[in-house]
Amino acid sequence: MKLYDQTIERITNLLNESTTVELPVRTSSWPDVSDRSMILRSEMAYELGSNQFPGIGATIITANEDLVSGDGVFLHGKDLQELKGDTPYARVAFVKVDEATLGEGEALYRTIRDLEYVRYHFYPEGFMMRVSPSKQIESVRIGRSALNRGLSFEITGNRLIEAFKKKPQVEAVQVHYVTDPDFDYKALSKLFTESEEITKTIDHILKNVIMDCNACSLQAVCDEVEGLKELHFKK
Amino acid sequence: MTIGMIGVESAMGNSEKASGPVILAVAGKGGVGKTSISATMVRLLTEAHPDSNILAIDADPAVGLATALGIDVETTIDDIRKDVAEGVEALGLNSAVEVRNEVRYRLFDALVEVDGFSFIAIGRPETAGCYCKVNSYLKEVISILAENFDYVVIDGEAGIEQINRRVMEKVTHMILITDGSARGTKVVRTVRDVADELVMYERIGVIVNRIPSMEMTRYLDLGDIEVLSVIPSDDNLADFDIRGENVFYLPSDSAVVEGTRTALKNFDII
Numbered sequence: 001m002k003l004y005d006q007t008i009e010r011i012t013n014l015l016n017e018s019t020t021v022e023l024p025v026r027t028s029s030w031p032d033v034s035d036r037s038m039i040l041r042s043e044m045a046y047e048l049g050s051n052q053f054p055g056i057g058a059t060i061i062t063a064n065e066d067l068v069s070g071d072g073v074f075l076h077g078k079d080l081q082e083l084k085g086d087t088p089y090a091r092v093a094f095v096k097v098d099e100a101t102l103g104e105g106e107a108l109y110r111t112i113r114d115l116e117y118v119r120y121h122f123y124p125e126g127f128m129m130r131v132s133p134s135k136q137i138e139s140v141r142i143g144r145s146a147l148n149r150g151l152s153f154e155i156t157g158n159r160l161i162e163a164f165k166k167k168p169q170v171e172a173v174q175v176h177y178v179t180d181p182d183f184d185y186k187a188l189s190k191l192f193t194e195s196e197e198i199t200k201t202i203d204h205i206l207k208n209v210i211m212d213c214n215a216c217s218l219q220a221v222c223d224e225v226e227g228l229k230e231l232h233f234k235k
Numbered sequence: 236m237t238i239g240m241i242g243v244e245s246a247m248g249n250s251e252k253a254s255g256p257v258i259l260a261v262a263g264k265g266g267v268g269k270t271s272i273s274a275t276m277v278r279l280l281t282e283a284h285p286d287s288n289i290l291a292i293d294a295d296p297a298v299g300l301a302t303a304l305g306i307d308v309e310t311t312i313d314d315i316r317k318d319v320a321e322g323v324e325a326l327g328l329n330s331a332v333e334v335r336n337e338v339r340y341r342l343f344d345a346l347v348e349v350d351g352f353s354f355i356a357i358g359r360p361e362t363a364g365c366y367c368k369v370n371s372y373l374k375e376v377i378s379i380l381a382e383n384f385d386y387v388v389i390d391g392e393a394g395i396e397q398i399n400r401r402v403m404e405k406v407t408h409m410i411l412i413t414d415g416s417a418r419g420t421k422v423v424r425t426v427r428d429v430a431d432e433l434v435m436y437e438r439i440g441v442i443v444n445r446i447p448s449m450e451m452t453r454y455l456d457l458g459d460i461e462v463l464s465v466i467p468s469d470d471n472l473a474d475f476d477i478r479g480e481n482v483f484y485l486p487s488d489s490a491v492v493e494g495t496r497t498a499l500k501n502f503d504i505i
């Protein structure tokens with residue numbers, strides 16, 4: 001399971017260009033709200049990623065312990081209590097999985113999507129994610145009252161790790177939050193697209209029987225990503 | 236017929252508010268003043284409950300409620316329906332959960348949040364093509380949206396079936412509007428019959444609007460529907476309608492404001 005390893009390395013290099021603060025990893029008792037709960041503008045302190053600013057998010061998996069050695073929450077920029085208004089935002093979760101539990105073919109694809117969809121079932125109080133899969137936007141409305149009660153990235157990061165760890169395949173998770181206004185969000189967005197292309201190529205391989213790489217529209221992705229061709233011809 | 240100037244004991248009270256929103260659906264024949272009364276309800280709710288979350292839903296394709304509330308509509312629910320339903324593949328949506336989240340994301344773009352209340356327009360009904368899945372997600376997200384408000388006012392098309400089909404199945408209060416015409420009162424009785432079959436509601440009542448003289452009320456055949464208020468013709472409102480003015484600027488002693496206030500009081504909502 002090396003499919004995303006190059007992308008993870010590139011993202012890590014990009015994240016390392018900005019100042020990083022490692023936040024404590026510990027159990028959080030911060031409450032969740034119902035999946036039907038919404039934060040209206042009148043109840044909102046500010047928005048991470050908004051119409052004015054980029055808001056992006058991704059979940060990328062690996063089986064490589066060197067890339068994700070243990071759980072971690074990392075912040076690049078200001079924390080929620082320090083922010084004063086709408087701001088650019090990115091969230092990346094590197095998820096270390098047990099390769100033996102991933103399965104092959106359709107099962108592998110479903111597992112990748114299942115882990116990616118954890119964000120759609122993540123409802124910490126005061127932290128309302130809005131995701132447009134088509135526009136690749138992930139923004140977050142921060143509730144005023146939750147902020148007053150101490151909501152922070154340490155809390156949301158730890159809650160996200162807990163959410164991922166409910167999945168049996170997951171061994172470790174590293175969550176990165178970026179709010180640094182000088183960060184290169186465009187470059188990160190390109191790397192997220194690269195990761196999504198890999199997942200789509202896996203789906204394409206499963207659905208199509210084209211075995212002639214020269215006739216395939218996704219040849220470029222397969223040439224670039226180690227493991228995709230193996231996956232196809234093993235199918 | 237009961238003229239509802241006398242307060243009616245409500246079974247709802249504050250305990251109901253705590254368990255869910257008060258949802259008022261306004262219906263009746265075209266041209267009887269539904270939109271003006273719906274807009275006035277929104278205004279009165281914002282005045283009576285300044286700390287509550289109030290949502291106005293314009294379920295009339297003509298989008299008249301927006302004008303009456305001084306709102307500019309850029310995106311309607313039907314715009315979302317068409318974009319998402321027609322473009323599932325083009326948008327690269329891989330699963331039901333992605334479609335649902337795409338709809339939810341866009342719903343916030345369609346929701347206009349102004350001081351005192353929020354507003355959303357349903358827009359024109361769907362045309363050809365099967366949008367069943369998207370329709371069902373939309374109905375679900377509108378219901379979820381409504382749950383996050385204390386009061387919801389739905390200005391419907393002439394019929395009620397459309398509210399059930401396109402907006403939500405459950406309302407707490409049905410408010411029917413008629414003028415003094417026999418046709419208007421007949422429509423009100425019919426809408427009540429349809430609502431009895433299609434919509435889950437707790438209370439129903441009628442506002443008789445644009446009555447030239449109170450004497451005429453004796454000729455109204457409204458069956459056993461509770462009359463919440465009777466509103467005489469209102470020159471102020473006619474003037475506002477012509478100029479496309481926002482009902483928030485109507486004098487608070489104008490007939491439509493007073494009549495709507497009486498109706499809401501009779502339902503124990505203000």
